[in-house]
Every structure is written in C-alpha cells, then in structure tokens.
Amino acid sequence: MWKHIAANGISFLIVILIAAAAALGWGQHQWTGEGPLTSATFFEVERGDSLRRVSERLEEAGAIRSAEVFRIGVRAADRSGDLRFGNYEIPAGANMATVLEIVTAGGPSSFRYRATYVLRNSGTGELRLSERDPATGEVEEIARFAYEEGVPVEYANLVEEGVPMQYRLIIPEGLTSWQVVHGLMAADFLEGEVQDIPQEGMLAPTTIDVNRGADRGELLADMQAAQEQILAEVWENRAEDIPISTPEEALILASIIEKETSVPEERGRVASVFTNRLNQGMRLQTDPTVIYGVTNGRGILGRGLRQSELRGETPWNTYVIDGLPPTPIANPGRAAIEAAVNPDSTDFVFFVADGTGGHAFATTLEEHNANVARWRAIEAERSNN
Structure with a gap:
C-alpha cells in the first residue's frame, strides 16, 4: 500500500514538475518571443507610474500579450524600480525584453505628434502640427494655424484627449521684446504671466523643445541669460x-x-x-x-x-x-x-x-x-x- 501511495506521489510530483516546466517555457517564450505589435506604436510612461499600471497599459495598447507575465519578468530581472517617465516608440514585433529596455532607458522622448510654434513680428505666432507615421517614419503636416484665426479640430482634439505631444518653440532673430512676449502669451501650451517686457535686445533668439505647461517667465529668463553670455563672449573677441x-x-x-x-x-x-x-x-x-x-x-x-x-x-x-x-x-x-x-x-x-x-x-x-x-x-x- 505504501509503495502504491509513494508511486502515486512521485507521479504527481512529476506531473507538477512537467507543468511547471511547461509554464516556465511558455513564460520564456512570451518574454523572448516576437511581440504582438504589427506596426510600431508610441507609448507614454507617466511620471509616478507603477509597474502594474505600466504593464496593464502596455497590454491595453497591444504592445505585450500579458501584463502579468511582463511583471513577473521585470521582477525576475530586478528592474521594478527602473521605469523612466517619457514617451517611447515601440517597434513592431518587439518582445517583452525589448519593451522593458525601451521603457527603462530614459533619454529623449519619441512622439507621434509635434507642435512647432514659430513666433512672428506681428506679436503672435504660427503653430504647425505634424504627425510621424510610426510604421514608415514619414512626417506629414496635418494643420497650420495662427491662434487668432481659430484652433483647428485636429489640434483641439489631441489637446482635449491629452495625447502626448512634442512642443517646439522657434523664436527667430530680429523680433522685439514686445513681439516675443506677446507671441509667448498667445501660445496655449505655455503658462505663467509676464509682468514686464524684458530689456530690448537682451533676449537670445532660440529654437527649443519645451513641455506643455512650461513657464513663460522662466523661458524669458533663460533667453536673457543666454544673450548675456553671448554678448560677453563676442565682446571679448x-x-x-x-x-x-x-x-x-x-x-x-x-x-x-x-x-x-x-x-x-x-x-x-x-x-x-x-x-x-x-x-x-x-x-x-x-x-x-x-x-x-x-x-x-x-x-x-x-x-x-x-x-x-x-x-x-x-x-x-x-x-x-x-x-x-x-x-x-x-x-x-x-x-x-x-x-x-x-x-x-x-x-x-x-x-x-x-x-x-x-x-x-x-x-x-x-x-x-x-x-x-x-x-x-x-x-x-x-x-x-
């Protein structure tokens, strides 16, 4: 009898081990096998996101097949604390290991949409909205407008839905300080009031990428500091x-x-x-x-x-x-x-x-x-x- 029980126990253990091995193999395949994306996509890790939140959103976006397997793999690799907020481009077919490397790499963000705002001497500016096709990498302008003419629905919808977007600010040479300030005040993606017009000539023209919600006063202060440095360097020579x-x-x-x-x-x-x-x-x-x-x-x-x-x-x-x-x-x-x-x-x-x-x-x-x-x-x- 005891021999029979022992034999059954050994058989059960073998079944358990086989099942565990199969599960491990399945999980390994899920981790290193080709991912479900048929075309590249963009994904945002928001500031303060947890591993669970990121894994669930990756699954919702179709970038991985299983949020649970992704979490297990991240923990097994001891990478739970390595997530970096930002916007990332995930290529077609990326496996979970690749996705993990992408969302923990940090560095410059990748965006599907870019809003380039060019200041004009009228005291306003022109916003050019472009979209990059993640499958081909081609960039197409989808809207161009001045704020006083009204905001097109393509841009308004993206802003309302909170779609991540790269904002580029172009302040060309030859604008007056009044024109710069009023151009910045017209931009919907900037915040903060400007109490005084900066001293004429003391704003260095610039092309700079900014986040939505960037402070106008801080931008102007940076431009003033840059112009002071330029003037000092050039005067020396x-x-x-x-x-x-x-x-x-x-x-x-x-x-x-x-x-x-x-x-x-x-x-x-x-x-x-x-x-x-x-x-x-x-x-x-x-x-x-x-x-x-x-x-x-x-x-x-x-x-x-x-x-x-x-x-x-x-x-x-x-x-x-x-x-x-x-x-x-x-x-x-x-x-x-x-x-x-x-x-x-x-x-x-x-x-x-x-x-x-x-x-x-x-x-x-x-x-x-x-x-x-x-x-x-x-x-x-x-x-x-």
Missing part, C-alpha cells in the same frame, strides 16, 4: 579698431544689422557700411530705426514710411540723430553681434535692395544712386504685374 566702445553699443548696432538683412553672408558687409559711416561722422540713415521710433517695437508698421516720419525727431530716427540710437531696436542673434564687432573690411558707405532679397553696395553716392534707380525700376515692374 572684438576687433580693436571698431567705433563702438561698450557691449551695449555693440548690441544696438547688431540689432540694426539684424533688421537690415536676412542674408547671412551680408551681415559683415552691412556692418562695414555702418562702421564706415560712424568712423566718417555720417548719420546711419537706416529705415528700421525710424520704424522702431514710430511703433515703439510693438507689432509691425504695415506700410511704407512717410516723409514726415523720416524727418520726425525721435530718439531712434537715425536720419535726424548722430551716431547710434539709445537702445537696440530688436533682439539680434549671435551672428549679427559678431558682425557688429568684427565687420568686413570694405569702403562701402551705401547699400540698397537689389531685388533678389539681398543688397547692392556702393562706395560713392553716384554708384548708390544708380543702384537706387535699378531698385526703383524693379519695384515699378513688380507693381505693374
């Missing part, structure tokens, strides 16, 4: 014979250069014109300074300058005042600041638009008048077409 004596004057001249040309190769030549004029005691006679005196840097003029404005006395009217105006007229980038303190060596004292987006430069008034005549002819031809 200035040419010795320039007719400006302080970093503040360099910033003023750089802002004028920035507003006068959008062609990178021309900055040094434009700087040389103003440097030569200052050295010769000539007035700078540049329209952007007059416009700043009319608008105070708020918005855009939206029309040509009147003769009365060209003759009008404001602190910034360089047709009337000698030398530099008292403040910058915009926020220049590093390249314009470098041009201001290291101008090209030329004899140019005049320049005018040439119809290509650039300028024609001249050393004599006669040459300049000929260039102006050509530009007037181009303007007349364009207005007739």
Whole structure:
C-alpha cells in the first residue's frame, strides 16, 4: 500500500514538475518571443507610474500579450524600480525584453505628434502640427494655424484627449521684446504671466523643445541669460579698431544689422557700411530705426514710411540723430553681434535692395544712386504685374 501511495506521489510530483516546466517555457517564450505589435506604436510612461499600471497599459495598447507575465519578468530581472517617465516608440514585433529596455532607458522622448510654434513680428505666432507615421517614419503636416484665426479640430482634439505631444518653440532673430512676449502669451501650451517686457535686445533668439505647461517667465529668463553670455563672449573677441566702445553699443548696432538683412553672408558687409559711416561722422540713415521710433517695437508698421516720419525727431530716427540710437531696436542673434564687432573690411558707405532679397553696395553716392534707380525700376515692374 505504501509503495502504491509513494508511486502515486512521485507521479504527481512529476506531473507538477512537467507543468511547471511547461509554464516556465511558455513564460520564456512570451518574454523572448516576437511581440504582438504589427506596426510600431508610441507609448507614454507617466511620471509616478507603477509597474502594474505600466504593464496593464502596455497590454491595453497591444504592445505585450500579458501584463502579468511582463511583471513577473521585470521582477525576475530586478528592474521594478527602473521605469523612466517619457514617451517611447515601440517597434513592431518587439518582445517583452525589448519593451522593458525601451521603457527603462530614459533619454529623449519619441512622439507621434509635434507642435512647432514659430513666433512672428506681428506679436503672435504660427503653430504647425505634424504627425510621424510610426510604421514608415514619414512626417506629414496635418494643420497650420495662427491662434487668432481659430484652433483647428485636429489640434483641439489631441489637446482635449491629452495625447502626448512634442512642443517646439522657434523664436527667430530680429523680433522685439514686445513681439516675443506677446507671441509667448498667445501660445496655449505655455503658462505663467509676464509682468514686464524684458530689456530690448537682451533676449537670445532660440529654437527649443519645451513641455506643455512650461513657464513663460522662466523661458524669458533663460533667453536673457543666454544673450548675456553671448554678448560677453563676442565682446571679448572684438576687433580693436571698431567705433563702438561698450557691449551695449555693440548690441544696438547688431540689432540694426539684424533688421537690415536676412542674408547671412551680408551681415559683415552691412556692418562695414555702418562702421564706415560712424568712423566718417555720417548719420546711419537706416529705415528700421525710424520704424522702431514710430511703433515703439510693438507689432509691425504695415506700410511704407512717410516723409514726415523720416524727418520726425525721435530718439531712434537715425536720419535726424548722430551716431547710434539709445537702445537696440530688436533682439539680434549671435551672428549679427559678431558682425557688429568684427565687420568686413570694405569702403562701402551705401547699400540698397537689389531685388533678389539681398543688397547692392556702393562706395560713392553716384554708384548708390544708380543702384537706387535699378531698385526703383524693379519695384515699378513688380507693381505693374
């Protein structure tokens, strides 16, 4: 009898061991075998997420077959505390081991949607919403709008549903501090009030990725710190014979250069014109300074300058005042600041638009008048077409 009981016990134990081995093999296959995703997908680990919450959401998203097996595998690997919040791209067929490596790696997030907000000189901005196909990697723009025109449903729905999105902020060179502040205030993905307009010229243009809810005041403070550093570095490497004596004057001249040309190769030549004029005691006679005196840097003029404005006395009217105006007229980038303190060596004292987006430069008034005549002819031809 006891032999029979022992034999039965051994048989039962063998069955248990076989079942355990089968379960272990099944679990191993689940962990290392091909995953269920037929195409790549994006997954967010939220700040403070538990292993149970992440595993259940991975199963709901179709990235793994079993939340329980995933948890067992994570614990067996002693990785329970390694989850890193962020947005991740999980490729097609990724097994559980790969998924674990992805959601514990940290580093830059991957997003399906990107909202790129470009500030404009009108004091607002344009938001461009794009989507990346996780299967092909191709990026397609699906909406583009200015906030004052209304928010399209494609963007509104994503925001309402809380879909993770990468926000990119582009603040180009040549905007005034008022334009930057008002552009930031219009952005729905930023938070915080701005009590005072920062000092003109002291905001470094930038392209930066931000999180939804980023504070406007902190962004402005970072831009100010960056501009201070740029100005200090560039001033240390200035040419010795320039007719400006302080970093503040360099910033003023750089802002004028920035507003006068959008062609990178021309900055040094434009700087040389103003440097030569200052050295010769000539007035700078540049329209952007007059416009700043009319608008105070708020918005855009939206029309040509009147003769009365060209003759009008404001602190910034360089047709009337000698030398530099008292403040910058915009926020220049590093390249314009470098041009201001290291101008090209030329004899140019005049320049005018040439119809290509650039300028024609001249050393004599006669040459300049000929260039102006050509530009007037181009303007007349364009207005007739």
